[in-house]
Amino acid sequence: xxxxxxxxxxxxxxxxxxxxxxxxxxxxxxxxxxxxxxxxxxxxxxxxxxxxxxxxxxxxxxxxxxxxxxxxxxxxxxxxxxxxxxxxxxxxxxxxxxxxxxxxxxxxxxxxxxxxxxxxxxxxxxxxxxxxxxxxxxxxxxxxxxxxxxxxxxxxxxxxxxxxxxxxxxxxxxxxxxxxxxxxxxxxxxxxxxxxxxxxxxxxxxxxxxxxxxxxxxxxxxxxxxxxxxxxxxxxxxxxxxxxxxxxxxxxxxxxxxxxxxxxxxxxxxxxxxxxxxxxxxxxxxxxxxxxxxxxxxxxxxxxxxxxxxxxxxxxxxxxxxxxxxxxxxxxxxxxxxxxxxxxxxxxxxxxxxxxxxxxxxxxxxxxxxxxxxxxxxxxxxxxxxxxxx
Numbered sequence: 001x002x003x004x005x006x007x008x009x010x011x012x013x014x015x016x017x018x019x020x021x022x023x024x025x026x027x028x029x030x031x032x033x034x035x036x037x038x039x040x041x042x043x044x045x046x047x048x049x050x051x052x053x054x055x056x057x058x059x060x061x062x063x064x065x066x067x068x069x070x071x072x073x074x075x076x077x078x079x080x081x082x083x084x085x086x087x088x089x090x091x092x093x094x095x096x097x098x099x100x101x102x103x104x105x106x107x108x109x110x111x112x113x114x115x116x117x118x119x120x121x122x123x124x125x126x127x128x129x130x131x132x133x134x135x136x137x138x139x140x141x142x143x144x145x146x147x148x149x150x151x152x153x154x155x156x157x158x159x160x161x162x163x164x165x166x167x168x169x170x171x172x173x174x175x176x177x178x179x180x181x182x183x184x185x186x187x188x189x190x191x192x193x194x195x196x197x198x199x200x201x202x203x204x205x206x207x208x209x210x211x212x213x214x215x216x217x218x219x220x221x222x223x224x225x226x227x228x229x230x231x232x233x234x235x236x237x238x239x240x241x242x243x244x245x246x247x248x249x250x251x252x253x254x255x256x257x258x259x260x261x262x263x264x265x266x267x268x269x270x271x272x273x274x275x276x277x278x279x280x281x282x283x284x285x286x287x288x289x290x291x292x293x294x295x296x297x298x299x300x301x302x303x304x305x306x307x308x309x310x311x312x313x314x315x316x317x318x319x320x321x322x323x324x325x326x327x328x329x330x331x332x333x334x335x336x337x338x339x340x341x342x343x344x345x346x347x348x349x350x351x352x353x354x355x356x357x358x359x360x361x362x363x364x365x366x367x368x369x370x371x372x373x374x375x376x377x378x379x380x381x382x383x384x385x386x387x388x389x390x
Contacts, residue, residue, distance in 0.1 A: 003344065003347065003351055007340075007343060007344070007348075007351060007355075008355070009315075009316070009355060009359075010315045010316065010336045010339055010340070010352060010355065010356070011315060012343075013339040013340045013342075013343040013344075013348065013351075013352060014030070014315075014335075014339040014343075016339075016342070016343035016344070017029075017338070017339045017342035017343050018030075020090075020194060020196060020197060020342055020343060021089060021090065021194055021197050021342050022187065022190035022191050022193070022194050022197060023175055023190045023193075024172070024175035024176060024177040024187055024190055025088055025089050025090075025197075025342075026342075027171040027172070027175055027177075028085065028088070028089070028169075028171075028172060028175075028177055029083075029089050029335060029338055029339075029342075030335060031169065031171045031172075031283075032169075032281065032282035032283050032286065033167060033168075033169050033170075033282070033283055033284060033285065033286050034170070034286030035286060036282065036286070037282075037286045037287070038279055038282030038283075038285065038286045038287070038288050038290075039281070039282035039283075039313075040282075041282070041289075041290050042279070042281070042282050042290045042291075042292075042312040042313030043313045043315075044290075045290035045292045045293055045313070046290075046292060046313050046314075046319050046322050046323075049292065049322040049325065049326065051321070051322070051325060051367055053366055053367040053368055054367065054368035055368055056368075057368040057370075059370045060364075060365055060368045060369060060370045061365060062365075062370075063361060063364035063365050063369060063370050063371060064370065064371040064372070065077070065357075065360060065361050065364060065371075065372060066372075067330065067372050069107075069307065069329065069330050070155075070156060070252045070254075070273055070274060070307060071155075071252070072107075072127065072155075073105075074105055074106050074107065075104060075105040075106060075357070076104075076106055076356075076357055076360055077320070077324065077329070077330050077331065077372050078106065078314075078320050078330065078331040078332065078333060078356070078360070079101065079106045079107035079108065079109065079130075079330070079331075079332055079333075080097050080101055080106070080107065080108045080109055080332070080333070080334070080337050081109055081281075081311050081332035081333055081334035081337075082109040082110060082111035082112075082114070082132035082158065082160075082256075082334070083111055083114065083334045083337075083338055084111045084112075084113035084114060085113065085114070085115065085207065086111065086114045086115055086116070086338070087114070087115030087116065087204070087207035088115065088207045089338050089341075089342055090197070090200070090338070090341045090342045090345065091197070091200040091201050091203070091204040091207070092200070092204055092345075092346075093338060093341045093342070094108075094110065094114045094115070094116045094121060095116060095120070095121070095124060096341050096345060096346045096348075096349040097337055097338075097341060097349045098110070098121050098124040098125040098128075098129065099124055099125070099346070099349065100346075100349035100350045100353050101125055101128050101353075102124065102125045102126060102128045103350065104350075104353045104354075104357070105128070106128070106353070107128050107129075107130050107156070108121070108125050108128055108129055108130065109130040109131075109132050109158060109332065110129060110130065110131050110132060111132050112131070112132055112133045112134050112145070112211050112212075113134065113209055113211075114210075114211075115207035115208060115209065115210060116210055117210040117211055118131050118148060118149060118152055118154070118211055119148070119152055120210075122152035122153055122154065126153075127153070127155065129152075129154060130154065130155075130156035130157075130158060130254075131149045131152075131154045131156070131157055131158065132157075132158035132159075132160060132256065133145055133146075133149075133157060133158065133159055133160070134160055134163060134233045135159060135160075135161075135233065135237045135241060135245075136232050136233055137231070137232060137233070137234060137235055138232070139241070139244060141215065141232070142244075142245070142248075143248055145211075146245070146248050146249055150250075150251075154251070155251045155252055156251065156252045156254060157245075157249050157251065157252070157253055157254065158254045158255075158256050158276070159237065159242065159245055159253070159254070159255055159256065160256045160257050160280075161236075161237040161242075161255060161256065161257045161258075161263075162256070162257025162259075162278070162279070162280050162284055163233065163257075163280070163284060164234075164235060164236040164237075165234060165235075166230045166234070167283065167284060169283070175187070175190070200345075209229065212229065212232075215228075215232070216228065239266055239270065242255065242266075242267075242270055242272075243270050246270050246271060246272065252273040252274065253271075253272045253273055253274075254272065254273065254274040254275065254276060254309070255267050255272050255274075255275045255276070256275070256276035256278055257276065257278055257280060258275045258276065258277050258278070258294075258298065259277065259278070259279060259288065259289060259291070259294050260294075260298075261297055261298055261300075261301040264277075264298045264301050264302050265301050265302070267302075267306065268301075268302050268305045268306055272306060273306060273307060274306055274307035274308070274309055275298075275302075275306060275307075275308060275309065276309045276310065276311060276332065277291040277294055277295055277298055277308060277309070277310045277311075277328070278291050278310065278311045278312055278332075279291060279312055281311070281312055281313075281334060281335065282312065282313075290312060290313070291310045291311060291312045291323075292310065292312070292322065292323060292326050295308060295310055295323070295326050295327040295328055296326060296327050299327045307329045307330065308327060308328055308329050308330075309328065309329065309330045309331065309332060310323045310328035310330075310331055310332070311331065311332040311333065311334065314331060314332075314333035314335075314336055315333075315335075315336050316356070316359050317355075317356050317357070317358070317359025317360030317361070317362065317363050318359060318360075318363045319331075320333070320356070320360055321360065321363050321364065321367070321375065324372065324375045325375050327376075333356070336352060336356065337349070337352055337353075339352065340352025340353075340355075
């Protein structure tokens with residue numbers, strides 16, 4: 001199979017992913033919440049950023065796309081966002097992306113609710129591995145997670161704050177998807193239609209929340225496990241709790257799920273190194289604003305006191321550049337990488353990174369920018385260079 005011809009872009013991989021994985025997995029990955037309005041708005045907001053290229057420039061034929069972020073040097077200014085239930089989307093999906101991230105010198109962010117342990121990912125990705133944590137109601141448990149991450153050598157801890165309560169997603173209810181997964185007639189029928197996924201799952205085993213195994217009661221039912229995990233992370237993460245994390249985490253602390261200037265300012269006050277401006281891929285609140293609309297206002301509040309990372313809706317290298325012209329220092333993508341894995345497994349992990357690398361470099365040359373630091377000249381507040389479409 002000539003994968004270059006069959007999958008020249010992420011959207012082609014998305015189409016293949018839809019035919020390779022069960023409906024409950026695909027809609028969990030691609031869908032949002034409610035009527036999916038926030039997901040649609042993320043895409044629309046990116047498409048509305050129009051960049052005016054500059055052609056009469058020097059030294060833009062071979063742009064330098066490397067970056068330095070939080071003390072590390074990467075080949076591109078983007079990485080793999082944390083994705084929960086990754087093994088339900090494609091068995092071994094996190095491991096495949098962790099390998100590819102290390103090979104391509106970009107970060108891989110492991111979700112605490114991925115179906116692989118932080119220890120295994122640290123062994124695969126090394127210094128390219130970041131750990132994302134959902135705060136538990138018991139701070140002694142949180143401290144145990146932080147110690148595990150430190151013992152594994154993680155230098156970057158992401159705390160996600162935009163899931164204060166269990167989320168009710170219509171498509172998951174219709175498809176019979178639960179957390180953790182419980183297989184019934186409805187889900188079994190969907191699985192039988194995807195024999196390759198079923199075979200891979202039989203080989204790797206039923207996906208489990210490996211990072212929480214030691215916390216679960218002995219031999220719990222799936223329903224009891226779901227209730228336990230829901231209760232464990234229920235509630236808002238307030239400023240005092242973030243201060244506790246700051247006191248116990250000696251390396252880079254990144255707060256994910258920031259959309260307001262007020263929250264960003266509080267992050268500056270407690271001394272975090274970075275924030276992720278994000279609406280959780282449109283998965284939490286169907287009326288949430290898109291990250292790309294919030295970056296410039298947040299930058300006005302934070303100045304250069306912390307690094308701004310952004311995510312939401314990224315499917316192309318151009319999308320990444322759009323975020324950066326609007327003020328982001330770095331960009332995360334989740335669905336795009338998982339579409340590659342769901343389309344082709346390990347080969348897909350490598351291929352999707354290659355596609356995004358080439359699209360990013362091509363766009364840099366096309367707009368006449370010779371290094372990523374120059375993208376600041378294309379920010380959305382400079383109306384002659386980057387402006388919303390009317």
